[in-house]
Amino acid sequence: MKIAVFSAKKYDQDGFSQWADASLKFTYFDSRLSQESVKLAQGCHAICAFVNDDLSAPVLKQLSVMGIEMIALRCAGFNNVDLDTAKELGIRVARVPAYSPEAVAEHTLAMMLTLNRKLHKAFNRVRDDNFALDGLLGFNMHGKTVGLIGTGRIGLATARIIKGFGCKLLCYDVQENAELAGHYTSLAQLYQQSDIISLHCPLTPDTQHLINQDSLAQMKDGVMLINTSRGALIDTKAVINSLKSRKIGYLGLDVYEQEADIFFEDLSEQMIDDEVFKRLLTFPNVLITGHQAFFTKEALQQISQITSENLLAFASGLRNGNELAN
Structure with missing residues (x-):
């Protein structure tokens, strides 16, 4: 499964390289997800987003047109996601509810x-x-x-x-x-x-x-x-x-x-x-401080591991309790 990772930093890549299953093929983009950058997800099956990525209705609709069926949030908060639109479009959304x-x-x-x-x-x-x-x-x-x-x-x-x-x-x-x-x-x-x-x-x-x-x-x-x-x-x-x-x-x-x-x-x-x-x-x-509170080795390990598990559950047609929208 191909996944576009937005707002990606080196520590995100390091984390996923350690925990991710070989079946997950990540492509990393430093760009924040927006109506302008969403086109970078073309050809992927899912995206991975962070706290300041734009997951409003216009972006979700573009993702749906491209065939994106899964959004894996590598954070606990989901205030940046229009969950009603995601549900209407049949896009599943999963988060990391606890990561240290x-x-x-x-x-x-x-x-x-x-x-x-x-x-x-x-x-x-x-x-x-x-x-x-x-x-x-x-x-x-x-x-x-x-x-x-x-x-x-x-x-x-x-x-x-x-x-x-x-x-x-x-x-x-x-x-x-x-x-x-x-x-x-x-x-x-x-x-x-x-x-x-x-x-x-x-x-x-x-x-x-x-x-x-x-x-x-x-x-x-x-x-x-x-x-x-x-x-x-x-x-x-x-x-x-x-x-x-x-x-x-x-x-x-x-x-x-x-x-x-x-x-x-x-x-x-x-x-x-x-x-x-x-x-x-x-x-x-x-x-x-610049949204640094989460930034520990233990937290990054949990984030990459649980996000990978959420993506694998989606690929297997399963639900593991971390989903926010059907």
Whole structure:
């Protein structure tokens, strides 16, 4: 079976070469899947896509005309896929529902600690032979209240680490996890009581811009906000206003709502035209990483292995529980 892999990097190729069955013939394209690049999938039976690939109705219709019957997502999120159109066209869609939730959870904590103890600033100071501690004051994580919005696999892994720091834990999810019984509360209470808020929920029409002007107004002054889930959970312009007013004291982002044209690429020799993103970079209390939270050896192994299993299941006419559309 021939598969066109979009948004492919060297680490994707290395992963599939290790785990893929010989019957899977991958062709790798660095290009992000779009209405312009979709033609690259001509002659293939399936495509493999990532978080910022365009799987909207127009692209899906072009794929269907070319005879593509399977989309293998090498990620857990699927907000970039028009599932209704995929179902109408008879295109099967499968994802990687879990690929080392600890990877994202640990990155979440790394962002919290870096922002709190200003490790990024201390690193640069020491390299300049500046050992003064002024401006590096942090706070004890122990005893602080941490609110987690979303308690799926990643949220649960984050909660386990947070407990180890001696923090008070508050959780919100439409589907409660028995392991976190006793920690659930309303969104309003979570906003009002949390010193740190971390997002671990999927992007859906109900959660888009979950963090907005109204929800920010309910939070403590100086709150720390972390997002390692999906960029559009946050209304970026509202967050910038809250940074300017000091409502947000610390902001950690591994995702950004307009990241598709920025992240995963080396733009060091180019001009970035996104004025909102550039404004975020001007704040000294903002830490941004380029959708890196998933990026561990263990996670990449799981992604390539499970994606390959999803493709083999399709080729064999089987279903393995990772499908999203018929």
